[in-house]
Structure formats: C-alpha cells, structure tokens
Amino acid sequence: MRALRRLATRHAGPFERLYLVCDRLALALAPLLVKAGLERLERPAAVLESWTKGALFDCNMCGRCVLAATGMTCPMNCPKGLRNGPCGGVRANGNCEIEAALRCVWLEAWEGAGRMRHGGRIGELQAPLDHRLKGSSAWLRRMVERARLGSAPP
Numbered sequence: 724m725r726a727l728r729r730l731a732t733r734h735a736g737p738f739e740r741l742y743l744v745c746d747r748l749a750l751a752l753a754p755l756l757v758k759a760g761l762e763r764l765e766r767p768a769a770v771l772e773s774w775t776k777g778a779l780f781d782c783n784m785c786g787r788c789v790l791a792a793t794g795m796t797c798p799m800n801c802p803k804g805l806r807n808g809p810c811g812g813v814r815a816n817g818n819c820e821i822e823a824a825l826r827c828v829w830l831e832a833w834e835g836a837g838r839m840r841h842g843g844r845i846g847e848l849q850a851p852l853d854h855r856l857k858g859s860s861a862w863l864r865r866m867v868e869r870a871r872l873g874s875a876p877p
C-alpha cells in the first residue's frame with residue numbers, strides 16, 4: 724500500500740486533474756444526491772470511498788478529505804496525524820521520528836504539491852479534525868455541503 728501511496732504522490736499532477744474532473748462531476752450531481760437522501764447513500768459511498776482511496780492513498784476515512792491541498796498525500800498517514808505540516812521531529816534523513824523507516828508524510832506532500840497546478844493550496848490552514856466524522860464519506864459530505872452552499876471551491 725505504501726508503494727501505491729508513493730505512486731500517487733509521484734504522479735500528483737495527473738491525480739489532481741482526475742480530482743478536478745470528479746469534482747466538477749460531483750458538483751453537477753450534488754443536487755440530485757441531496758434529493759435522494761443522505762442516509763441511503765452514506766453506506767455505499769463510504770464503502771466505495773474506502774476501497775478506492777484506501778488502495779491509492781492509504782486513506783484512513785477521516786471524513787474530511789484534504790488530499791487536494793496536501794500534494795495528493797494523505798496526512799492521516801503521519802503517525803501523529805498532523806494536518807498542518809510536519810512536526811519538529813523530522814530526522815536528518817527525512818524520516819519520521821516515531822517510525823524510523825517511514826519517510827515524513829509532509830516531505831512527500833510538499834513534493835506532490837510541487838507537481839500540481841494548485842499545489843499552493845498546501846499553504847492553506849486546515850481546521851482541526853472532527854473525529855466524529857471518522858468512517859463517513861468525505862466525498863458525500865463535500866457534495867452535499869457544496870449543493871447547499873451553491874459554490875465550488877477550487
């Protein structure tokens with residue numbers, strides 16, 4: 724899984740383009756999904772999201788996806804779960820102070836961001852994670868929120 728995660732980071736540019744296409748599609752479908760009712764869609768959406776993003780990004784189903792702002796690297800793979808950049812404990816070789824064999828997730832995020840058109844989003848401040856959302860579909864939440872707001876973030 725770690726190898727696939729690295730692959731996604733190395734090809735963050737194409738993954739970002741795919742993300743933007745899916746995002747536009749999601750925006751178009753959002754009103755329909757709201758009408759269909761969230762409760763009925765939550766379970767299948769969460770399973771599908773877990774399979775696909777689990778395979779590609781080692782997704783932990785945090786419920787509030789920030790991949791597009793973190794170089795297509797899931798920050799929840801950081802042993803400390805940091806969502807706003809690395810801690811002060813990165814080893815001189817770029818590895819994690821907790822898992823010595825693990826390259827710092829944030830170094831990978833930074834490299835991935837450098838390959839993306841909107842890579843500058845890595846500078847966005849991420850809100851504290853709401854742990855009550857764990858296991859729920861971030862895709863669905865994003866679509867519903869956008870349908871209600873009627874606006875499209877980048």
Ligand code: SF4
Nearest residue numbers: 782783784785788797
């Ligand atoms: S940020 Fe959250 S939803 Fe996105 S890939 Fe990581 S754990 Fe999954």
